[in-house]
Amino acid sequence: MEFHHLFSFYLTIITLTTISLFHSSKAVNPIILPIFKDTTKPQYYTTFLLGTPSLSVSLAIDLSSPWSWFTCNLVGFNDTWYSGVPNSSTYRVQRCTDDNSCAVYDSNYCYTCNSPNCKPKGNMCTGEIYPPSLYTGGSFYGGHLLAPLLLDIITVYKSNGPIPLGKRVYGFSFGCTGVDDLKGLSRYTKGVLSLARKDSNSFHGFITKAFKIPNKFALCLPSASKSTLNGAMYFGGGPYKLPPSKLDLSQFFVKTALVVNPIDVGETYGKRNSSIEYFVNIKSILVDDTPLKINSSLLVIDKNGLGGTKINPIYPYTTLHTNIYNALVDAFTTKAATMNITRVGQVSSFSACFSSKNMVGTKTGPKVPIISLKLDGRNEDIWRFYGFNSMIKVSNDVRCLAIVDGGLSVKASIVIGGKQMEDSLVEFDLESSKLRVMSSLLRFGTSCSQFRGA
Incomplete structure (x- = not known):
């Protein structure tokens, strides 16, 4: 096992036993997992014991994968398709008699493995695994x-005051894959965690x-990549309190409905009746409170399941x-010019870049035009991207708009990515089918x- 994986795990223990990353006054023993960032991708992942x-297993966080999966032979298991019994004494294969019997596992495939090097032999259910490289690289x-x-x-951790308690829980389901499927993932990870x-x-x-808690989770993605810093996944609901602030941060949430795309055009091959991804309705996009002039139909999921906004x-x-x-780049460039911020040439894959000479630093990042998403809901339900979330530093003199052109044949017109979620609190509430967001904790x-181990 790589040193980084071991270090990340032990750091997690230190961090979680030093402070309660999120404190909830209502939820009983909320569940916490750390989130780390690999800036070389960039990518966000978590670590837990299996x-x-x-x-220790480190898995990339993915909100579209139907199954969690990893290269079992690299983390103590051996791939059950080809060789050896897993080193874990507590694993169990999901057995089957035919394809229909796999329905209980939300699977449609019963695989018979009786070759000499297959241990354990017999029939086992199989799941559809989607390595992110197959759908984040531009393939339609x-x-x-x-x-x-x-x-x-x-093993997960239940927050019990300032000292979280470790809890071993049986029933985590996952698929075993090969090393080739790690393409596109962080070098620190060995697979994907399905959310x-x-x-x-x-x-x-x-x-x-497992814990009989509300079906909701929140992501607090870290912006720092130093090994002594991490964010968190929080399961069970708020209210949320982050030190040094003593405020209940949930009071600053804006909210909107989570929308079900009725046609699965996501990252799946065997199309389901509806999407398993997270969509929301965006009414308009604004730059410094001025709406963009765009075809509003792009913001709506059409009869073929295309368009709309996912996260x-x-x-x-x-x-x-x-x-x-x-439209966004044109409006941003025009607004920036009024702030004496001039556009410069393209840098790498970022085509909208600007001189940072006249950018003033603030606690929410460089002072640039604010990009806002008007969510479907109340007038005040606006997700704002300040300079920290909208810009990326590419040199001492240049910062670029950290938003990319996906092309004309994208499935979703807007895909809100990790950079725009960093240092914000984003809650996915499956109980009430709501998305709640607090823009920029930096405010x-x-x-x-900010959380450091002892």
Whole structure:
């Protein structure tokens, strides 16, 4: 096991036993997992203990994958398709007699493994696994593979005042894949943790059932990549309090409905009746309170399931339909010019770049035009991206708009990515089908990345 994985796990223990990352006055023993950032991708991942004996597993956070999965042979298991019994003494294969018997596991495939090097032999259910490289690289059709499904024990932490308590829980479901499927993932990870909008196989669904807590989770993505800093995933609901602020941060939430895309055009191959991804309705996009002039139909999911807005931090930056992107860049450039901020040439994949000479530093990042998403709901339900979330530093003299052009044939017109979610609190409430967002914790002098181990 790589040193970084071990260090990340032990750092997590130190961090969680030093302070309560999120404090809830209503929820009883909320569940917490750390979030780390790899800036080389960039990508966000979590770490927890799996199996018996316990081994540290690091998985990328994905809100669209129908199954959690990893390269089992690299983290103490051996791939059950080809060789060896998993090193864990508590794993169990999800057995089947035919394809229909796998329905209880939300699977349609029963695989017979009777080759000499297959241990354990027999029939096992398989799940559709979607390596992010197949759908974040621009392919419209994506792709998938089938992997055997297993169950095992994991260790999670329940917040009990200032000292979280470790709890081993059986029933975490996952698929075992090969090393080639790690393409596109952080070098620190060995697979994907599913937080998709479904209860049967998602991690939040497992945690909800195991601990009998509300089916909701919040992401606080860190912006820092230093190994002594991390954000958090929080399961069970608020209110939320982050030191040094003593405020209940949930009072600053804006909210909107989570929308079900009735046609699954997501990252899946066998199309389901509806999408398992997280969509919301955006009424308009504003730059310094001026709405963009765009075709409003792009903001709506059409009869073919295309268009609209989805959220997933597996995408490092927010991606826009070309027509929306061009309108945004034009408006941003015009507003920036009134602030004596001049546009410069393209840098790498970022086409909208600006001289930072006249950018004034603030606690929410460089002072630039504020990009806002008017959510479907009340007039005050606006998700704002201040300079910290909208810009990326590419040199001492240049900062670029950290939003990319996705092309004309994107599935979702807007995909809100990780950079725009950093140091903000984003709650996915499956109980009431609501998205709640607090824009930029930096406004309150705190961040998702401030927590340090002793």
